[in-house]
Amino acid sequence: MxxxxxxxxxxxxxxxxxxxxxxxxxxxxxxxxxxxxxxxxxxxxxxxxxxxxxxxxxxxLIDCHMHHAPWAQSLVTHPEPLGLLMSRTVSALKETLESGVTTARDLGGLERGFVQAIDQGVIPGPRMQTSLIIVSPTNSLMDHHPVSGGAITARGRFESLPGLPLPWCDGPVAARAKVREVLRMGADVIKIAMTGSMTFPARRPHRPLFTQEELAAIVDEAHLEGVPVCCHAHGDPGALMAVRAGVDTIEHGTYLSEECAIEMAERGTWYVPTMCISTWHSTLSPESVRAHTAKMPERHQESIARAVRLGVRIAAGTDTNNRHGYGRTGMELELLVAAGLSEAQAISVATDASSQCMGMEKDVGTxxxxxxxxxxxxxxxxxxxxxxxxxxxxxxxxxxxxxxxxxxxxxxxxxxxxxxxxxxx
Structure with missing residues (x-):
């Protein structure tokens, strides 16, 4: 140059x-x-x-919630060769950048080496932050352990990519230790799962997963290191518990209650609604998932309107993953406009506000x-x-x-x- x-x-x-x-x-x-x-x-x-x-x-554009390597947390459920999976991640990072996303946060799966490869110019990609894994308790969002027990390995309940810690921790002592382990392995943020998922009805989207004591240990240890905590949460009481524990972002917030939104506004908690994944679940997922997510986009729009009315800070994220394709962050802005934001507001959410959410406002966003x-x-x-x-x-x-x-x-x-x-x- x-x-x-x-x-x-x-x-x-x-x-x-x-x-x-x-x-x-x-x-x-x-x-x-x-x-x-x-x-x-x-x-x-x-x-x-x-x-x-x-x-x-x-x-x-800035996308605060992506998954370029979701396979890396569960190699047992992805039987393809490792080289093929990693090559797909390289391609996904390139596709994200070429679609106009120049900064992104990967919240589960992206090993630190991919970030270093981008920074050193080895592969193309956005400026990246990564959580490495999604920290979860046993029998929760990241527990893919089959009932047959056949996936137990020498390294843990299921094989993950070398360079990624296993996601489980139970009890406040183990939760604090897990945060330390994730930070030691190079995470920029801590990602936790506080409620169940929309794709697994048995793990309900409102049920709290971590206890208050576990949450307090996670947030305290991360904040001692100056690292934010990003929290997967769909609705109360799990989302409200997380906000009161001091997490920095609520990811998804599909069923954001008035009480929770008020708490978020008062505390300055960021809301990353990921409207894209609601739309994809209700239209593109298997029929068994579509059956219980049909009203999800409508409820999500109501949550966004509530957040805007109450002054909650909103950042952009898609929850993009290998199932739905990469380079689709522009869709999130269209959905934000459909939820009531102006075009100018939606662009500001995906640039200026998102840079603040990621703590990068001195370098990017405007x-x-x-x-x-x-x-x-x-x-x-x-x-x-x-x-x-x-x-x-x-x-x-x-x-x-x-x-x-x-x-x-x-x-x-x-x-x-x-x-x-x-x-x-």
């Missing part, structure tokens, strides 16, 4: 804060970061100039001087139609740290208009 500044001129700028579009804006990029934002001013004489021709420039040049160049205006973020034909380019990762940019010229031969990437 050249040290010469790059000036993206003649853009319609959506900066991620939820404000109006800034017409004929110029974004100056120096190295990996944004140096300056100009309004109808000439770029520096030293800059390479790319005229985007009135295209929309906006921050890269187009501002000093932040990484993680940008999308769109041929259309998402303020007019949020659905274009799901259509690759509207995506002209994806930039991460000032580097072109997908698509193309118009030829560069110097400040006087003379065309440059060198690449703009």
């Amino acid at each position: 050249t040290n010469q500044p790059l000036a993206l001129v003649n853009g319609r700028l959506i900066d991620g804060t939820g404000g109006p579009v800034r017409e004929r804006a110029t974004v100056i990029i120096h190295g990996e970061r944004i140096a300056e934002i100009l309004d109808e001013q000439a770029p520096p004489a030293t800059a390479r100039v790319v005229d985007v021709g009135g295209a929309t420039i906006m921050p890269g 187009i501002a001087a000093g932040k990484f040049a993680d940008l999308l160049i769109l041929k259309s205006d998402p303020y007019e139609d949020i659905r274009i973020l799901q259509d690759r034909s509207h995506l002209g380019a994806v930039m991460k740290g000032g580097e072109l990762m997908y698509g193309s940019l118009p030829p560069a010229s110097d400040a006087s208009g003379g065309r440059l031969v060198e690449s703009t990437a």
Whole structure:
């Protein structure tokens, strides 16, 4: 990458804060970061100039809840060769980035080495945080132990990818020790399962899984290390117990009660609703799952409206996994708009708010001087139609740290208009 500044001129700028579009804006990029934002001013004489021709420039999307390697927590239930499974994860990370997601949080399955491979430029992918596993008690969300007992191995109840700890812990002492183990193995966040799942009726979506004592130990140990706790929870009393214990995010919150939403607003707890997974469960899952999730999207929309009314902080997440395909974060924004947010609010949720939820607001989330040049160049205006973020034909380019990762940019010229031969990437 050249040290010469790059000036993206003649853009319609959506900066991620939820404000109006800034017409004929110029974004100056120096190295990996944004140096300056100009309004109808000439770029520096030293800059390479790319005229985007009135295209929309906006921050890269942020997805706070994804699963690029869900297979890694249960190799027994995935009989394919390990090399094939890992190759699919590499492909999934690339697909996520090329769809316009430049920052993501993986909440179960992604081993630390994948994050390091992205950071070192070995494989393409978003800026990543990972929880490694979903910390759970016995007989809960992550317990795939068959009744026959046939999956018991020397390493535990089922074989997981080397580099991942086993997910179970029972009792406050073991729960605290599990957090320490997960952090030792390189987790950026702690992910816990506090209620059952929508896909397993026997593990009910309201029933608390951890006790108050176990929750307190998990949250205390994580916060001592300065690490947030992300909590899978669908409804009360499990969700309310988790909020009162001090978790940092409620993931899903399908049945968010008034009482729980009030507590979240008062405590500053983030809400990552993952509307996508509700829609997928009710439409694409096996019939046995669809039968008890048919009303899930409607209830989810009611929960979001309640959260907005009460002032709960909302971030974007899809719960994307290998069953439903990657690169679909734009769908979450469409569903947020359907739940009552404006297009500008939905984009702000998936950029500015999500960067704050991940503790990365100093580096990503908005187009501002000093932040990484993680940008999308769109041929259309998402303020007019949020659905274009799901259509690759509207995506002209994806930039991460000032580097072109997908698509193309118009030829560069110097400040006087003379065309440059060198690449703009």
